Amino acid sequence: MINDAVDLLVVFVLAAFVGFEVISKVPSILHTPLMSGSNAIHGIILVGAMFIASQAEGALQMVLAFVAVFLATLNIVGGVVVTDRMLDMFKGRQQGERKAPPDKADPKP
């Protein structure tokens, strides 16, 4: 298990670079689906909520753990379903593929 804070810091810095690089160019029509998709991904906090639940002591911590699991599940499930519905709208276009713009295909010099 990585449980050294320095190791985690290395992971953090590398992940930050990957996060920046991986979405370097996004067409504006995909801004919202991408936002929604990454929203679903941070629902992985459910793993943390499960950990809290497993070690909970006493009624208060138990209630907090339940709330955390519930909220995190909302995040994942809602995020995935909403993203899927947004992307569903693109299906029609995929079949047509991108035809070359018919009008004014500007002649290359």
Added chain:
Amino acid sequence: MIGAVHISPDGLTGIYLLSAICFILALKALSSPRNARYGNLVGVAGMVVAIALTFVVQKPGHDWVIGAGMGLGALVAVPAARKVPMTGMPQMVAIFNGVGGGAAAVISLSEYLHELPLGVPAQKGVEILFALVVGCLSFSGSAVAFAKLQELMTGAPVIYPGQQVVNAIVALAVVALGVTIVVTPHLIAIVLLLVVALVLGAAVVLPVGGADTPVLISLLNSFTGLAVAADGFVLDNMILVVAGTLVGASGGLLTKMMSDAMGRSLPNIILGGFGAAPAGGAEVAPGAEGRSVRSGDATDIGTLLAYSRKVIIVPGYGLAVAQAQHVAVELARALEARGVEVAYAIHPVAGRMPGHMNVLLAEANAPYEDLEEMDQANDEFPSTDVALVVGANDVVNPAARDNPGSPIYGMPILNVDRAANVVFLKRSMRPGFSGVDNALLYDPKTILLFGDAKDSLTRLLAAVKAS
């Protein structure tokens, strides 16, 4: 038998690596139209692997709490996410992001309570408080953004004198409380911190204008990512650090792209770019009452369209509300059948989320090559006979270009006023989402057709076919 499976903690980290790769691939795929759907699925796969393995490996305890929480969560989330109409998507993203921030905050609070009897070391204290504060900001900020978009409260910026001073004081209070708690751990103080952080999240979002809200949601999404990463440090959990950081970083970049697409800077949006609104708005309104508008009937407008050479349709939120995309495309086909050149001009933030209009028109099978982005459309308006504005307002308001006193000044717009004729299909004279009056409605070359967009388009279609 699950009991027979023994995965060491090292093995768990190895499997988390698999999930991490899935998340990276998911983000990559989500940023290209061709692979976006596949991206969502890969993300789900990464999550299922991480959650299932965590469940198997971690020491068993209170499984019923986990089961009940997940069951109830799924039971609420699936119908909510399925039933909401496409027009309501941005606020759904807001609320599902907010609950993630809430979960991150609750986890750090619970971990704090767990550690408190033994004393909380400073480093862990900082990690916990960071997750708590950022998670709370995201939760209450998203809740206010949801309320604005759902029209539970006004979409216009909420501004009062001295607002930024008040916000700064609340922010300082958060920092001061945080430092106090790290030095001397205390239960009451952390509850107080939680409340103040919630207040700060709401206070920061209140002055943001409705039209800027999607950018703000993206920022809060990035915040939740950071809160999740901080919880990863708190719980020594690699996948939380990786996934949270990926979302934090890519979300930050995405936020910048979105604000660039609107021609606004991020500080401008957050620090109340609409700060000048009350003065400008008040000046326009009285003038508006003196002017008259020209409203036409469907037959006249249908004839105008049928005998034009070139028509550009400008869809907006009203088209989405009325679910009028199919009729709009049908009208375009009818006009094309008569030899009229038709295109759709898509403003990057028309509707309430970027890409809203592309999505709706794609659903109605509008030809991809007829959808024109802002710059391309703006080149064509001067040679256009009729700009047909369907339920859009702010994105075609010339005040954004010409009137430095206007609250929306500086936002790039579609220059429909450069077309020979402008037809507005509107429900009423109500101003757009930003609450700013549109002088173009009173222009002599503008004709208004009042009514529900779908209904109006249906009547126009009949008129075009008849002429």
